[in-house]
Amino acid sequence: MVSRARLSRFIRKRINDANSGRLRDGLTDDISLLRSGILDSLALLELVAWIEREIGVPLDLTEIDVLAEWDTITGILNYINKHQKRWL
Amino acid sequence: MSLRHGIVRYSDEFKSQVLKLQAHHWGPDLTLNAAYLEWKYEDNPYVKTPLIYLALWEGDVVGMRGLCGARWEMGSSGQAVSVLCASDLVIAPAHRNRGLLNTMTMTALKDLVNSEYRYVFNLSPSPITYLSFLAMGWRSIGPLETMRWQATGGTILRRLLRRGQTLRHLFPASRRLRTGAKRKTAPSLAGACRTFCSLDADRGREARAVGPHVSVHESPRPEAMAELIARIGSDGRMRHVRDAQYFGWRFRNPMSMYRFLFWEGTQLEGYLVLRTRLRAVRKIVSIVDWEATNGQVREELLWAAIRWGDFAQVDIWSATHAGEVKVLLERTGFRRVNEPKGVAQPRPAVLIRAVSDQMQGSQWSVADRWLLDLTNWDLRMVYSDGS
Numbered sequence: 019m020v021s022r023a024r025l026s027r028f029i030r031k032r033i034n035d036a037n038s039g040r041l042r043d044g045l046t047d048d049i050s051l052l053r054s055g056i057l058d059s060l061a062l063l064e065l066v067a068w069i070e071r072e073i074g075v076p077l078d079l080t081e082i083d084v085l086a087e088w089d090t091i092t093g094i095l096n097y098i099n100k101h102q103k104r105w106l
Numbered sequence: 107m108s109l110r111h112g113i114v115r116y117s118d119e120f121k122s123q124v125l126k127l128q129a130h131h132w133g134p135d136l137t138l139n140a141a142y143l144e145w146k147y148e149d150n151p152y153v154k155t156p157l158i159y160l161a162l163w164e165g166d167v168v169g170m171r172g173l174c175g176a177r178w179e180m181g182s183s184g185q186a187v188s189v190l191c192a193s194d195l196v197i198a199p200a201h202r203n204r205g206l207l208n209t210m211t212m213t214a215l216k217d218l219v220n221s222e223y224r225y226v227f228n229l230s231p232s233p234i235t236y237l238s239f240l241a242m243g244w245r246s247i248g249p250l251e252t253m254r255w256q257a258t259g260g261t262i263l264r265r266l267l268r269r270g271q272t273l274r275h276l277f278p279a280s281r282r283l284r285t286g287a288k289r290k291t292a293p294s295l296a297g298a299c300r301t302f303c304s305l306d307a308d309r310g311r312e313a314r315a316v317g318p319h320v321s322v323h324e325s326p327r328p329e330a331m332a333e334l335i336a337r338i339g340s341d342g343r344m345r346h347v348r349d350a351q352y353f354g355w356r357f358r359n360p361m362s363m364y365r366f367l368f369w370e371g372t373q374l375e376g377y378l379v380l381r382t383r384l385r386a387v388r389k390i391v392s393i394v395d396w397e398a399t400n401g402q403v404r405e406e407l408l409w410a411a412i413r414w415g416d417f418a419q420v421d422i423w424s425a426t427h428a429g430e431v432k433v434l435l436e437r438t439g440f441r442r443v444n445e446p447k448g449v450a451q452p453r454p455a456v457l458i459r460a461v462s463d464q465m466q467g468s469q470w471s472v473a474d475r476w477l478l479d480l481t482n483w484d485l486r487m488v489y490s491d492g493s
Contacts (some may be wrong), residue, residue, distance in 0.1 A: 052241050059238040060203060060231025064451040066237060080249050080455045084240035087469070 020072045020098050022047070026091055028068055036104050047091040052084070062088075073098070075105045111168070111206065113213040116147075116158035123167035126161070131196040132361070133385050143359040146491070150175045151355050152188060159199070159214040162207050168198040171210035173218075173226065174491050177352075180344040180482070181473025190461075192219070192228040193491040195235060197386075207238050219462050225470065225477065228457040229485075230492035236452045243466050246456040248480035251425035252454065253432075253440040257418050298363040301389040302383045304416035305365055317406040319375070320416065323366045328353035330374040331397075338399060343426070343484040344472065348395075356488065361385065367410055369403045376403035378411055378489065380420075391415065393422040394487040401430065408438055426485045456485065 030045055033056055051057035057065070061082075070076050083086065087097045116124065125139045132139045147156035152175030163171030172194035179186045197206050215226065231239055240246070305322055332350040346352065357364050362381050369376035376398030382391050392410065398404035412420065422440065424432055445453045457478055460470055470477040 046121065057207060058240075059208065059241055062241050063237055063449060070448055075445070076450075077453045078249075078447050079236060079240060079449065080246035083242040083245055084237070 019067060020095070022091075022095055024072070025069075025095060025098075029057070029065065029091055032064060033057065047095075049091075050089050051091070052089045065094075069094075069098070073102070073105050107479055109358050111201075111204070111209070112162045113210055114160050114162060115217075116156050116160055118172075120160055120167050124158070124170055125339060127167050127198060128194065128196055130198070134170050138177065140382075145355075145360055146174055146194075146356055146493050149355065149358075151179050151351050157190060157214075158194075159210050159216075159217075161201070161210055166488065168201040169206045169210055170194060170257045171197050171207075171214055173214060176227070176489070177347045178344055178472075179340065179347050180342065180475055182340070183473070184340055185404060185473040186347055187224065187472050188222050190223050190226045191491050192226055192239075193230065195232075196380045206261075207235060208242060211239075215459075215463075221461070224237040224457050224465070225472075226461055227276060229490035231452075231455070231457050233451050236457075237449060237457075239457050242459070243463075244459040247478055247483060248454050249445060249453040250423045250427060250485065252445065253435050254443050254445040255412060255417075255420040255422040255435075255438065255440045271429075284349060295363070295384055297389060298382050298384045301417070301455055302380075302415075303363050303381070304365065305414050311417060316368075317410070319369045319371060319403075320406055320410040321368055321370070322410075323368060324364075325365055326353050326357045326364070326379075327368065327374070330368075331377055334374050334377065334397060334399070338397060341484070342473075342475070343482055344475070344477065345484040345486075346489045364377070369398065369407055369409050376407050378407040380411060380415070381487070389418070391417045391420045392487050393420060396422075396486075399411060401434070404431070405434055408434065412438060413422075423485055423487055425480060426483050456483075 026047065033045060039046075040067075041049070049056070049098075052062070066077060082097070086093075088094050107486060108299060114120075121140075122410060125136045125143065128139050128143070129136065132142060143156075147153075147158060150156075157173040157175065159171040159173070160167050171192070173190040176189050176191050176194050177186055178189055178249075192211065195210075228239060228244065282479060306324075322425070328350040331353045332348060335348045354387070356380070361384055363384060365380045367378040367380070378393060378397075379395040380391050381394045382389050392409075396404070396407065398407060420440075422435065424440075424442070427435070447453055458470065462470075475482045
């Protein structure tokens with residue numbers, strides 16, 4: 019299952035790679051990733067693919083309100099925790 | 107996005123550039139591209155001028171975001187609303203992965219925030235752009251649940267033997283048997299015609315086998331079809347307004363070929379519309395619209411399409427069909443397609459978004475019915491700009 023630490027590490031690495039490390043200190047679990055543009059669509063694609071690999075099942079995107087539920091690290095973790103029973 | 111990209115509204119001066127750019131999406135035939143652009147955007151009965159947003163790079167068109175006009179209705183009183191359908195997105199290969207999809211789409215929505223349009227639909231999101239749309243605040247109303255009828259080898263063979271086996275009939279069907287989905291001949295008008303050749307040939311001969319009331323035609327009957335829709339009435343679910351103007355325009359799509367099955371007594375009691383795409387390599391036939399005043403008419407239309415058509419495959423969206431219609435489809439041999447999931451191949455779905463950012467987070471509704479509730483929709487392929 020996806021842990022907060024692993025998810026944070028993946029997102030931080032992906033974002034810092036794309037931003038030359040400038041966000042290393044400012045990125046908190048509650049900072050907006052999508053609305054702020056920190057996470058572009060390519061990075062989001064990689065994030066979803068990474069989560070699918072971690073949980074071992076493909077996500078049904080028709081069920082996700084991406085902008086509302088996946089805009090922060092906390093939001094993504096909450097989504098995973100809420101639905102993880104279905105994926106076991 | 108680079109600072110050197112600019113976003114502008116389409117005007118005639120960009121037409122030739124747009125047609126060339128759309129060769130990446132629509133295909134290499136610029137004459138056909140022009141006909142499609144004119145039909146879809148210039149002749150669209152629901153907008154005064156084409157709603158197309160372009161990305162320019164040093165004066166050249168390198169991106170296009172189309173918004174196709176549409177008029178939908180919902181509720182028992184049939185409250186009609188103008189909506190836009192996002193379609194025909196294309197970005198020149200050298201300018202991809204620079205955020206142009208997002209920039210063109212959000213610029214368009216901001217430009218339209220004070221217009222009559224409250225919602226934008228996307229009935230044909232591609233797997234590539236699907237997630238980008240969700241990240242821009244689009245929401246899925248649910249999967250479309252495609253059902254598919256597929257001919258078996260035995261079915262085709264029996265069909266051939268039962269026929270007179272003239273070369274004219276044998277050729278297209280045997281070709282399909284030999285090569286199936288792997289056929290790589292250039293998609294063309296002739297190919298689309300071949301798809302319908304059995305339907306066209308059989309429509310008189312076997313009428314008695316299905317029923318004497320069904321006939322096949324190459325053209326719609328806008329007035330009669332609209333009168334039928336009005337006579338049947340609405341159950342209040344969200345659907346496109348299907349009046350004579352709509353039917354008269356909709357089936358002039360130069361990228362598709364249609365056949366119309368009509369069930370007539372003293373007046374039109376039902377119709378079923380089949381479509382195949384001119385440029386698709388696999389000539390898949392789809393039931394894009396289907397209406398009837400009763401179950402018998404509905405069933406005879408479906409049987410006629412399947413028995414006369416000799417198709418390899420027939421698809422239909424089933425998510426919002428009534429239970430008895432799904433049972434009829436299953437009885438006829440249609441099966442639910444095991445739709446993929448996951449980010450690499452998202453389930454086909456309809457995406458919607460409020461034009462205004464101010465409406466993000468609020469309940470999207472028309473005539474007091476929630477738009478994010480699939481049970482409030484009556485979805486047909488004909489409403490998709492891809493049909």
